[in-house]
Amino acid sequence: MTWGTIEKQQMPGTETIRRRPQEAAVKCWFTASGRAIPLSMKLQDQDGEIFSVDEIFVTSCEKKYYAGSVAWEYKCRIVFRNQQRLVTLLFQPETCRWKVLAG
Numbered sequence: 001m002t003w004g005t006i007e008k009q010q011m012p013g014t015e016t017i018r019r020r021p022q023e024a025a026v027k028c029w030f031t032a033s034g035r036a037i038p039l040s041m042k043l044q045d046q047d048g049e050i051f052s053v054d055e056i057f058v059t060s061c062e063k064k065y066y067a068g069s070v071a072w073e074y075k076c077r078i079v080f081r082n083q084q085r086l087v088t089l090l091f092q093p094e095t096c097r098w099k100v101l102a103g
Contacts, residue, residue, distance in 0.1 A: 021090060021099035021100065021101050022043065022099060022100050022101075022102075023044075023097070023098075023099060024041045024042070024043055024089070024098045024099060024100040025041060025042040025043075025098070026038050026039075026040070026041040026089065026091075026098040027039050027040045027041065028091075028098075036072065036091055037058065038056045038058065038074060038076070038089055038091075038098075039055075039056060040052065040053055040054050040055065040056060041053045041056065041078075041089075041098070041100070043080075043100065051080065051081070053078045053079070053080055054079075055078070055079065056074075056076050056077075056078055056089070057076060057077040057078070058074050058075070058076050059075045059076060059077060060074070060075040061073070061074050061075075066090075069092060069094060070092070070093060070094065071090045071091065071092050071093075072090070072091040072093070073088060073089070073090055074088065074089040074090075074091070075088055076088070076089055085102065087100050087101065087102055088100070088101040089101075
């Protein structure tokens with residue numbers, strides 16, 4: 001009998017998150033069709049200090065599957081600590097939670 005490795009097949013649109021997501025308090029607007037549009041957010045740093053991000057500019061949005069759970073992935077530009085940054089916001093509709101991935 002021969003033993004081998006089987007390459008794990010991924011569903012289209014699935015990804016493994018390699019960066020550590022950070023919890024975010026996001027203010028968003030839900031359209032009449034049910035689409036979520038993030039408007040602003042608050043983040044907490046390692047020291048417990050809370051920072052506000054007043055404007056979020058969404059550049060793209062797509063539906064993804066992480067570990068079998070649906071998540072909406074928003075690629076965004078924000079101004080944080082006087083620097084423009086590219087971030088990824090993840091919205092999990094099952095838990096109604098937002099997470100942010102820097103970079």
